[in-house]
Amino acid sequence: MNHPGVYLHWGVIQISLANLVVIGLMIAVFIIALFVPFPGRKR
Amino acid sequence: MSAPTGNRMWTARLRNRAVAALPPEQLLPDRQPAYVSSWIYVFGVLTLAALLIVLTSGAVLALEGPQWYHGSPVGHFVNSLHLWSVELFFFTMVIHLWGKFFMAAWRGKRALTWVTGAVAFLGSIATAFTGYLVQSNFDSQWISTQAKDGLNSVGVGAWFNVLNYGQMLLFHVVLFPLVLGVLVVWHVLLVRRRGVVPPFADREQADPEPEPGAPQPSTVEVGS
Numbered sequence: 661m662n663h664p665g666v667y668l669h670w671g672v673i674q675i676s677l678a679n680l681v682v683i684g685l686m687i688a689v690f691i692i693a694l695f696v697p698f699p700g701r702k703r
Numbered sequence: 704m705s706a707p708t709g710n711r712m713w714t715a716r717l718r719n720r721a722v723a724a725l726p727p728e729q730l731l732p733d734r735q736p737a738y739v740s741s742w743i744y745v746f747g748v749l750t751l752a753a754l755l756i757v758l759t760s761g762a763v764l765a766l767e768g769p770q771w772y773h774g775s776p777v778g779h780f781v782n783s784l785h786l787w788s789v790e791l792f793f794f795t796m797v798i799h800l801w802g803k804f805f806m807a808a809w810r811g812k813r814a815l816t817w818v819t820g821a822v823a824f825l826g827s828i829a830t831a832f833t834g835y836l837v838q839s840n841f842d843s844q845w846i847s848t849q850a851k852d853g854l855n856s857v858g859v860g861a862w863f864n865v866l867n868y869g870q871m872l873l874f875h876v877v878l879f880p881l882v883l884g885v886l887v888v889w890h891v892l893l894v895r896r897r898g899v900v901p902p903f904a905d906r907e908q909a910d911p912e913p914e915p916g917a918p919q920p921s922t923v924e925v926g927s
Contacts, residue, residue: 682794690798693742700740 730895738902743806746799747894753792754887758880760785765876769839789831800824808900816893823886830883833875836865847871 666677710716763781764772772778800820809817832850836843847865854860863870 682790686794686797686801689794690743690801693746693798693802696742698740698742 725892725896729898730892732895736899736901739899743798743802744899746795746802749795750792750799751887751891753788753795756788757785757792758884760788761876761880789834793827793831796824796827803900806900806902810900811897813893813897813900816890816897819886819890819893823883823890826879826883826886830875830879833871833879836871837868837875839868 668675668677668680710719760781764785767778767781772782803817803820832846836847836850850865851860854865863874865871
């Protein structure tokens, strides 16, 4: 924790690597939640 | 002297109105529509569970004080629990928001449910922001001085001062949790009252306001 964070730059966009990882994880979990079958679901 | 009849007492009238507005069988249903058997429907309750941990750990931090949570191992643990439960709260809330946005959850007279959720989301950001301001470290110093310029630029700087530690601490531990608590309870009651929004395929079945207690076309036992 005792060092500067890693930041990514893309034109005017600047985001910390940690925030980018969290956003990526949220998108991944969102997609998984849509497609993974719910236990006990009868179709 | 005869006892007053129930409908003449204000407590009875209040209870009758509350029961009519929020029938107990809707508040704690034992059956849900079959379409909620999807992982995307669990993120609302996950958000609530995370919020419960946030409030509990925050109450312990407030009771014990900064010397405890900065200076003892258990204090460090509860402090970290507060931070990481907030991270989990936002993580699950954003996925809940995306899910409800893409299923247009304001359909079927659920606009107020959507609005209370959206305002609660914005209120959560304000609460988390004041939390970062009261860490009393260089992060909070940096965040408050940057935010001060941003807030002044949009003209709200006269209402509060993010550099005022005492004001931000009271906002964080009293004012915002109270407002957020009211919004969340209101949101959950509306979800119970209006029911969980159906997928688009079932729209014709769901748009009319169902009569209280009316059976759903297809339901599953909760927890089955």
